[in-house]
Amino acid sequence: MAPAAPAAPVAPAAPAAPAQPKHQSTPEVRERLKAVGAIAQAISAEVQKVIIGKSHVIDNVLINILSNGNLLFEDYPGLAKTLMTNTFADALGCDFKRVQFTPDLLPADITGTNIYDAKKGEFTFKPGPLFCNLLLADEINRAPPKT
Structure with missing residues (x-):
């Protein structure tokens, strides 16, 4: 058998161009997002008038509401789970029920x-x-x- 020919040197690859997003944001979309952000901040401020010291929880609840999700509150008794749900309902103009x-x-x-x-x-x-x-299902x- 004949020895294999040496491999040709490979030039380093050129840096890849930054990936372009498939969908470009339009000024209209940016304005709508700003409006949603302003509404979310207003709701958060309204809820924080009643619920003190749980801004991270309030932000997570807002994200959940905006993404049309379901939420499971797990916490010790007496730490404002019902009050928070009721306050969000008031801030959003929604009706609220609780089931024990x-x-x-x-x-x-x-x-x-x-x-x-x-x-x-x-x-x-x-x-x-x-x-x-908004339904609070307590002690599922x-x-x-x-x-």
């Missing part, structure tokens, strides 16, 4: 149920606390699995 989960709670206690109206001779749906903008671990 217990071992005997049924799904209909949360979602609502049909109630017979004898005068009309028909069933009418009575919505449960789930039909609100106490509820039965079907709930």
Whole structure:
């Protein structure tokens, strides 16, 4: 066998050009983002009038609300979980409900149920606390699995 030919020297690669974003921000988008930022700051300031010393939690709740998410508050009793949720509802102009989960709670206690109206001779749906903008589900671990 013949010896392999030496490899040709490789020149160092030229630095890559900075990646261009696929979507360019337009002035209209930037203005909308500024408006959202101003609204978020106003909401944060309003909540901080009631909730003192938890600005990082308030910021995280705002991020969650803006991203249309669900939030799990885990904290010791008496540290303003209900007050914070109620304050956010007030600051946002939303309705707020709280459900205390217990071992005997049924799904209909949360979602609502049909109630017979004898005068009309028909069933009418009575919505449960789930039909609100902000719902605080307290002590979820106490509820039965079907709930």
